[in-house]
Amino acid sequence: MTEGGFEPHVIVLSNVVLGFNLTRRETLWNWDLREAGVLDELIEYVKEKHAGVIATHGTISDWMVWLDCDSHYKVGCRGHVGSSLLDINPVSEKTIAALLGIPQLALWEYVRDKIAYALCSYEETMVYGALLGSIPLQIPYVPFNGSMKITPEAKVLGWKLPEEFRIEIPGIHEKFKVSAYTHVGWQLALPRALAYAAWWKAKEYGPIADRLYAKLSKLIEKITGGAYRAEHVRVHVDSALKWGLHHLYKSIISTNITGTKVTLTISIPTLKRNVTFTIDIGKGLEFLLKLMPVKLIAVSKDGLAGIIAHDKYWDPEGYRAVYFSFEVEACKNDIAEKLLTQAVEWTRRWRHVEVTELLGKLVRVTKEYAERFREKAKELAGTEILSQGLLLVEEGYSFVNISVPSPTILHVLIAHPTSDKVGVLVKGEAEIISLTTTDRMTEVSIEVKKAGTVTIGLRCFSELSLNPAYVIVKVRVKVPPSLETEEITISPKEIKVGEKVRIIIKVRNPSEETISQTIVLKINGTIEATKDIILAGGAIETISFEVIKEAPGIYIVEVNGKRGTFIVRRLRPADVCIEKLEIIPREIRVGEGVKITVYVVNRGEETGTRTIELKVNGKVIKAETVTLAGGKATSISFTLSFEKSGTYDIEVDGLKDTLIVKEAPPSAVPPEVSLYAFLAIAITITMIAVVVLIRRRRS
Incomplete structure (x- = not known):
């Protein structure tokens, strides 16, 4: 937009349904924004300005006409839905469907065309290929009863509407005895419970739709200059409502997926047999894993009509979008004003909220969910051998093949953010021994009984027709019993x-x-x-x-x-010390001996050695070395004599005492004289005793 130009807060795409290009010339009947060269600019503006988007009814029409296997012409705005794998991108949007949060509609177009081309490759099935290629998957102007009911999600998102309301479009009731018409095909992005109900009801409304298309087909024939005959228009619409939508939807939600390859089987009634195809969706798988479900604001009781809301709050270039499957702007009652007012106000309140991340760099989930998954993954026993994004469907399986060299235990953790639970099957020499599901995460333990390849199949019960999932597998070698x-x-x-x-x-x-x-x-x-x-x-x-x-x-x-x-x-260090000093006797005379005893104890716990020194008057006289184990005690004695009298200071290791040494007493008679005198006296006394004894005997 140029500076100062018109910059709307909300862009309304009002039933931009026609995309005729059968004449290969510019025409007033080709409203396809991609072919007009403005779709990329519109998407860029929405993301840059965070503008709201409101689309109604046939804006996501896809109708192509295969006059034969080589001549294809556009009736609807195929560029709004897309038909290539690149059109599925939910981040770098390429289509109106992607802006509305349902880019997976392009996958159905891609698969339908792939099957049609495959049928065209054989002469006997060319006519069926052209028929399948001409069957629209997005069909406008399908009658419905007009009765709508809001969902709990509407209240969560802040929509204020009556619990039930009616849609009435002038003219349709008088001519066809129904209240309104709707676009059918948006249900391809939603779960089978809603989709199957819609397909069944669309088939029931087939006769009324045929009457309506009897008039529209003539208009289409006139606009195309007769290139697309009215009877062919009615055949293609009738085929779509009777079996096309139902069979193609069932073929995809029943597909078996291995890696990026999908194997699907479709039943074509006029062919009277089933045909099976394997298609590699390549980059499309990565795009589909990043999808987050749209919210259903209201739905008709017959499942044909609905209002869906998309909030790209997680992207800095985000926005909000609303799709009305019916032509809300053509309603005659005041509910139209309420619905459009609510849509405008809601889309204008977009805010960027950074609360999501790509789990394993593949699957978009809330940060809180991703953290819980990582914590659970850490708790799983074993070594991680696989981490992979998967696309889960409701009636088929996504398969993971694991090669194991020996009997083991596999621990599998599955994140399935758009499905309350998953179904698990195991092929090979293995069996499931435990399975628990909490908060849209499932833990599975598988006992592998024999070396070889184990195949794990997963399916979902979900909010979407195609559901992103992330799985990790850890292996734990099965150990024999132990004590x-x-x-x-x-x-x-x-x-x-x-x-x-x-x-x-x-x-x-x-x-x-x-x-x-x-x-x-x-x-x-x-x-x-x-x-x-x-x-x-x-x-x-x-x-x-x-x-x-x-x-x-x-x-x-x-x-x-x-x-x-x-x-x-630790042992206490050795502490060898003197506890007592004892001197016996404490007084001696010169020349006499004295015994000095010290009592030694080791107060520590380690063995210790110490030299004991005996000091007399401060001078070391004797020394002795003693070794004691921890807690042990002993005594050491020293014997001394002194030649001089006096008071002597005795000291051992700080313990002090005194010893008194006295002079020896003086002697009057020499010792040898005293001995002789004693002998002489003894002899004299003996002689006197003998004389007295002799005299007594004589008398």
């Missing part, structure tokens, strides 16, 4: 460096078979000791280990996952 550690007893729980600790292990065999196993004792994560044991099924045995640790600290004992601890305390 369990029931109890660890450690005694004592606290020891000193160098002391023994005894560790007693109670081991149980939980299986029914005899197990031979090595019990490994780890201390602080390092293998300390091992013992081999053979234990019968169900038996319990006690084994013990003795351990000595020379370093202090806390030691963690572990056996088969069971743990215990013990503490090794």
Whole structure:
């Protein structure tokens, strides 16, 4: 837009239905914005200005006419829906359908055309290829009863409408005895419950639609200059309503998908047999994984008409869009004003909210959902061997093939943000042993009994016809039964460096078979000791280990996952000291001996050595070295004599006392004289006693 030009807040595409180009010349009947060269500019404006988009009825028409397998002409605005895989892109939108949040409609066009071309490649099926190529998947002007009911989602989004209301379009009731008409085909983007109801009701309304198209077909024939005959128009519309929409929809939601290849089967009544095709959707899969579901604001009771809302809040270049499948602007009652007012106000309230991310860089989910998925993935046992985005359908399966070299356990975690639950099947020598679903995430454990290829199939029950999912697979080798550690007893729980600790292990065999196993004792994560044991099924045995640790600290004992601890305390350092000094006797005379005793004790816990020095008057006289174990005591004695009298200071290791040495007493008679005198006296007394005895006997 030029500066100062017209810059609308909301763009309304009012039933931009016709896209005739049968004459290959510019015509007033070709309203296809892509062919007009303005679609890209419109999309750019919407994203840059965050302008609202409102589209009604046949704006997403797709009708192409295959006069034969080589001559194709456009009746509807195929450029608004798209027909290539690049048109599916939900981020870099290429079509009006993508702006409305339903870019997957282009996939149905792509698949329908692929099948039609395949049928055209064989002469006997060319006519069926041309018929299938001419069947519209987006059909305007289909009658419906006009009765509408709002959904709970409408209230969540802030739409204020009556619980039920009627759509009435002037002229349609008088001519065809129905209240209104709607566009059918938008249901291709929604779940089968709604789509099947719509296809069934469309088939029921077929006769009325045929009457309506009897008039429209003549207009189309006139506009095309007779190139597209009125009877052909009615045949193609009738085929679409009777079987085309239903069969093609069923073929896709029943498809089996492996990687980017889809295998589908379609039934063509006039061909009277089913045909199966495999189509590689390539880049289209990546686009489809980024889809987020549109919201259904209101739906008719017969499922034919609806109002859908799309909010691209997660993109900085986002916007809001609303699609009315009926021609709301043609309604005669006041509900039209209410509906359009609500649509305008809602689309203008767009805000960017950065609350989503691409899970695995593939599937768009809320950040909170992605975080929960990652936490669950961390909790899964085993090594991750696969992570992949998948497209899930409701009646077919998406397959993942896993090659396993030996019996094992596979742990599978599936994110399915648009489906409450998923169905899981397993092919190969394997079986599902557990399956739990919480908050749109499913965990599956699969026991693989034999080496080979295991195929996991997934399907959904969903909000969309095509549902993005993300899966990771972890593998855990199936281990044979092993002994369990029931109890660890450690005694004592606290020891000193160098002391023994005894560790007693109670081991149980939980299986029914005899197990031979090595019990490994780890201390602080390092293998300390091992013992081999053979234990019968169900038996319990006690084994013990003795351990000595020379370093202090806390030691963690572990056996088969069971743990215990013990503490090794550091020995107190040696502290060899003198506790007592004893002198016996405390007084002596010159020349006499004295015994000096000291009592030595080691107050520490380690062995210590010390030299004991005896000082007399501050001078070291004697010394002796003593070695004591922790807590032990001993005594050391020194014997001294002194040649001089006096008071002597005795000191040993700071303990002090005194010793008194006295002079020896003086002697009057020399010792040798005293001895002789004593002998002489003794002899004299003896002689006197003998004389007296002799005299008494004589008398």
